[in-house]
């Protein structure tokens with residue numbers, strides 16, 4: 306369990322840290338101010354934060370409350386206030402903002418702090434077990450987070466099931482926003498140790514100077530500031546899954562160290578000569594082309610080949626557009642749950658032609674982009690149900706320009722390019738004129754309106770200058 310102490314007074318941090326050192330399997334992080342706490346929360350898997358209300362010498366400072374609010378909004382970590390103030394108003398404000406508990410600094414002791422931590426630990430263990438059992442009991446015994454029933458998704462689920470049961474490293478590749486994190490969660494839930502931790506490490510979010518100690522831990526005095534011996538992620542994960550996200554961002558030196566762990570199953574803390582066993586499993590994910598990076602010398606080729614064995618490719622959304630209606634319904638349900646009480650409750654509904662329009666669009670940001678788009682629609686579009694007209698208007702007004710039409714054209718162009726026709730430019734020109742003339746029943750002016758060009762252009766293309774049948 307990772308615990309963050311946030312207090313501007315070093316002495317107060319030392320007291321709490323001393324109490325926590327007597328706890329079981331606790332990793333302690335410390336921050337002296339709000340910015341430092343935010344940075345640690347973004348880079349380390351913090352489970353619990355013990356936060357002082359006032360983070361400066363100014364008694365009116367309420368950075369502690371700001372942090373509690375941010376944690377509740379953006380993280381799953383549990384905030385507990387540790388304060389000198391027994392003023393009822395402060396306590397009420399803290400609890401209203403989302404603090405899990407409120408401890409008075411005067412009464413700090415092992416007997417008071419450790420039971421709170423044990424309670425949270427066992428609650429988390431149970432929550433993890435329930436989540437994993439639920440995942441196992443989902444339809445077809447597949448974790449339910451991944452929405453989509455297309456053939457491509459069925460293949461992806463099959464690949465996940467095959468690789469998950471082996472206690473071996475897995476490489477998950479796919480473009481940004483395609484669902485790699487959900488795939489890793491499924492691999493863990495279906496793997497041999499689903500009740501052990503799934504520990505995510507974002508290799509791009511940790512400063513290069515800290516990453517070695519974050520991963521492998523360090524001995525006391527290993528470097529300036531290493532006041533205590535500390536376990537790293539390779540220890541904390543126990544028999545679970547160490548999820549190395551954004552693997553391409555791992556510095557070359559740590560790539561070499563990772564390769565060594567994968568080959569030998571052993572690692573050393575920074576500043577130690579003693580090797581330790583790694584009991585977990587590494588699952589890495591990236592949207593980068595590692596093969597290309599290896600050719601350019603920016604990623605170790607030997608590590609790429611070591612990992613590129615059990616590889617799971619998560620396809621872009623554009624390869625599984627049939628899943629879009631189900632994903633839209635999924636995001637609509639999510640949005641509905643989050644509607645503020647002050648807003649008139651409504652469920653977001655789409656007509657069939659609006660869904661078709663969403664399926665014709667390209668989604669370079671993949672499922673994440675679709676989810677964000679539904680979120681914006683929920684807030685800014687009042688149409689009910691949302692039909693293609695409302696959607697087109699929304700796209701033109703809010704999303705800049707007319708991407709729906711442009712995307713439709715792009716799709717049409719792509720399918721033409723796939724056809725076995727010799728001169729595609731002339732062929733499409735002739736086909737467009739012929740089709741427009743047929744639809745306009747031979748009326749050149751009407752055909753020109755359909756084509757969005759001047760009548761003379763139609764006449765030129767038809768190779769005749771006469772006025773025809775008008």
Ligand SMILES: Nc1ncnc2c1ncn2[C@@H]1O[C@H](COP(=O)(O)OP(=O)(O)OP(=O)(O)O)[C@@H](O)[C@H]1O
Pocket residue numbers: 450451452453479480481482483484485486487488591592632635672673676
């Ligand atoms: N098949 C899916 N079903 C439901 N939600 C999905 C699916 N795929 C992705 N999502 C959602 O889309 C968002 C992005 O997914 P995720 O974070 O897993 O992408 P990623 O591939 O890891 O992206 P990145 O490379 O940028 O980290 C998340 O909110 C996730 O829950």
